[in-house]
Amino acid sequence: MRTVSSIKELRSLLKEARPKTVGFVPTMGYLHEGHLSLVDQAKEKADVVVMSIFVNPLQFGPNEDLAKYPRDIERDRYLAASRGVDILFFPSVEEMYPEGSKTIVTVKDITDSMCGASRPGHFDGVATVVTKLFNIVQPDYAFFGMKDAQQVAVITQMVRDLNMPIEIVPCPIVREPDGLALSSRNVYLSAEEREQALVLSRSLKRAEEMVAMGERDAAALRSAIKSIIQESPLAEIDYIEIRSYPELMPMEELRGHCIVALAVRFGRTRLIDNIMLVASQEETACSVR
Amino acid sequence: MRTVSSIKELRSLLKEARPKTVGFVPTMGYLHEGHLSLVDQAKEKADVVVMSIFVNPLQFGPNEDLAKYPRDIERDRYLAASRGVDILFFPSVEEMYPEGSKTIVTVKDITDSMCGASRPGHFDGVATVVTKLFNIVQPDYAFFGMKDAQQVAVITQMVRDLNMPIEIVPCPIVREPDGLALSSRNVYLSAEEREQALVLSRSLKRAEEMVAMGERDAAALRSAIKSIIQESPLAEIDYIEIRSYPELMPMEELRGHCIVALAVRFGRTRLIDNIMLVASQEETACSVR
Numbered sequence: 001m002r003t004v005s006s007i008k009e010l011r012s013l014l015k016e017a018r019p020k021t022v023g024f025v026p027t028m029g030y031l032h033e034g035h036l037s038l039v040d041q042a043k044e045k046a047d048v049v050v051m052s053i054f055v056n057p058l059q060f061g062p063n064e065d066l067a068k069y070p071r072d073i074e075r076d077r078y079l080a081a082s083r084g085v086d087i088l089f090f091p092s093v094e095e096m097y098p099e100g101s102k103t104i105v106t107v108k109d110i111t112d113s114m115c116g117a118s119r120p121g122h123f124d125g126v127a128t129v130v131t132k133l134f135n136i137v138q139p140d141y142a143f144f145g146m147k148d149a150q151q152v153a154v155i156t157q158m159v160r161d162l163n164m165p166i167e168i169v170p171c172p173i174v175r176e177p178d179g180l181a182l183s184s185r186n187v188y189l190s191a192e193e194r195e196q197a198l199v200l201s202r203s204l205k206r207a208e209e210m211v212a213m214g215e216r217d218a219a220a221l222r223s224a225i226k227s228i229i230q231e232s233p234l235a236e237i238d239y240i241e242i243r244s245y246p247e248l249m250p251m252e253e254l255r256g257h258c259i260v261a262l263a264v265r266f267g268r269t270r271l272i273d274n275i276m277l278v279a280s281q282e283e284t285a286c287s288v289r
Numbered sequence: 290m291r292t293v294s295s296i297k298e299l300r301s302l303l304k305e306a307r308p309k310t311v312g313f314v315p316t317m318g319y320l321h322e323g324h325l326s327l328v329d330q331a332k333e334k335a336d337v338v339v340m341s342i343f344v345n346p347l348q349f350g351p352n353e354d355l356a357k358y359p360r361d362i363e364r365d366r367y368l369a370a371s372r373g374v375d376i377l378f379f380p381s382v383e384e385m386y387p388e389g390s391k392t393i394v395t396v397k398d399i400t401d402s403m404c405g406a407s408r409p410g411h412f413d414g415v416a417t418v419v420t421k422l423f424n425i426v427q428p429d430y431a432f433f434g435m436k437d438a439q440q441v442a443v444i445t446q447m448v449r450d451l452n453m454p455i456e457i458v459p460c461p462i463v464r465e466p467d468g469l470a471l472s473s474r475n476v477y478l479s480a481e482e483r484e485q486a487l488v489l490s491r492s493l494k495r496a497e498e499m500v501a502m503g504e505r506d507a508a509a510l511r512s513a514i515k516s517i518i519q520e521s522p523l524a525e526i527d528y529i530e531i532r533s534y535p536e537l538m539p540m541e542e543l544r545g546h547c548i549v550a551l552a553v554r555f556g557r558t559r560l561i562d563n564i565m566l567v568a569s570q571e572e573t574a575c576s577v578r
Binding site for chain 1: 296300387390391392393394395396397398399416417420421424425427446447449450451452453454
């Protein structure tokens with residue numbers, strides 16, 4: 001595996017790679033099995049796999065965890081190489097945002113709710129850095145984990161709207177055996193918070209069962225989820241949302257492709273999780289994790 | 290010359306063209322010698338020349354001339370083919386903006402003044418459509434006329450900020466023998482307006498002479514320009530701006546690369562023109578048209 005931190009050097013490496021297909025896995029590093037599962041899928045679909053590790057300041061709010069976001073490039077480099085990444089792109093902030101950058105990519109409407117509402121400017125930062133990374137890497141395929149389901153919806157919309165010649169491949173959430181969705185931020189959790197954080201996946205599981213048994217009322221689902229989360233005294237709910245996917249329109253009654261999405265704080269750590277459901281009108285449903 | 294109006298068909302045509310270099314001339318059509326001079330420069334630099342003709346609704350304000358913007362695709366097709374365009378891309382509005390488009394590209398700061406101030410949202414529309422066209426055509430070079438100097442500054446900034454793998458080639462303003470800068474909008478002018486519109490180029494010429502003779506005071510230049518324009522009773526000044534280029538910062542005293550830029554209305558027709566100057570500190574200057 002080659003590691004490069006200059007855009008110019010990356011481009012000349014990739015020039016050699018053409019006309020092979022390029023699969024791209026953008027990450028913020030501190031890799032876990034969720035990221036590495038994206039690499040597996042990239043290797044299956046593309047000839048050359050590029051991973052980027054860049055903690056993007058533009059997508060963090062002023063009171064968020066940019067400074068303390070976990071980083072361990074040596075461990076990441078080892079994990080990425082072991083899993084078969086061909087090129088690791090690890091740019092500095094200066095390389096990505098030279099002085100005087102003035103351009104922002106905005107995706108409207110679907111960024112107003114959920115994490116977009118809790119984190120103003122977050123998705124502008126995501127859309128902008130992903131556009132930059134796509135222009136730098138020029139991948140044929142890009143792989144994103146569905147834990148950040150709204151991010152996948154935003155990027156898919158952006159790629160369509162801006163005619164980027166790239167296929168976005170959404171990949172399933174990877175979970176710990178006990179159900180907790182993998183996240184680099186899980187390291188922030190104390191043992192007690194880690195234990196109580198299981199209410200996220202447990203409440204989603206409960207919502208899934210209710211929908212499978214015919215429940216279609218969003219308010220009823222939301223209230224069931226809320227009461228499970230409130231069993232954890234450390235949990236502070238940011239949002240519980242039930243929306244169409246990928247349009248992210250609110251729904252009172254579940255119908256078609258839906259997302260049940262949560263954001264919950266444990267101390268200063270904000271965790272997100274979600275489940276995708278297809279609510280048929282015949283009172284049966286299947287999850288599409 | 291092939292004319293295509295589907296993005297998919299254009300992409301498959303361009304796939305055949307690789308690994309030749311592609312030069313791109315985006316236009317709104319109603320071609321004149323200014324556009325065709327861009328084709329000449331594209332042919333000099335690239336193997337394959339693509340021109341687009343698309344009157345982009347996104348860059349017109351609600352009270353602007355979108356509906357009556359002049360169009361003549363048969364004439365344009367003939368002129369483009371005669372000049373050596375290889376592929377003419379002539380998409381419909383639906384092809385470019387399918388229902389539900391939500392993504393906007395914004396370049397900050399340098400879009401606040403001049404045409405950006407007179408035409409709110411204009412440069413968002415420009416940046417967004419140019420991003421789309423660049424992703425569709427994937428050119429190596431793109432050619433823009435310096436009559437729209439602010440547009441060139443905005444697109445150059447955007448390409449840099451978003452790491453687009455494209456070289457922007459600014460091309461000189463083409464003028465009628467009497468000095469009027471070529472513009473598709475010149476057809477709107479009555480004979481009397483056409484005659485009086487010469488105050489734009491005449492006042493810029495005067496500013497150039499004053500700077501060559503050592504004038505460095507922006508207010509003095511602006512007032513000289515203003516009094517020449519006011520010789521035309523039909524002229525209504527939108528702006529007279531003297532700024533650094535390409536940063537577009539206002540300047541009281543000319544220094545380094547400057548633009549003197551005008552927007553003037555004649556009836557319902559808004560014309561723009563500009564001149565680039567290099568103001569040295571040794572009281573001499575040369576124009577860099």
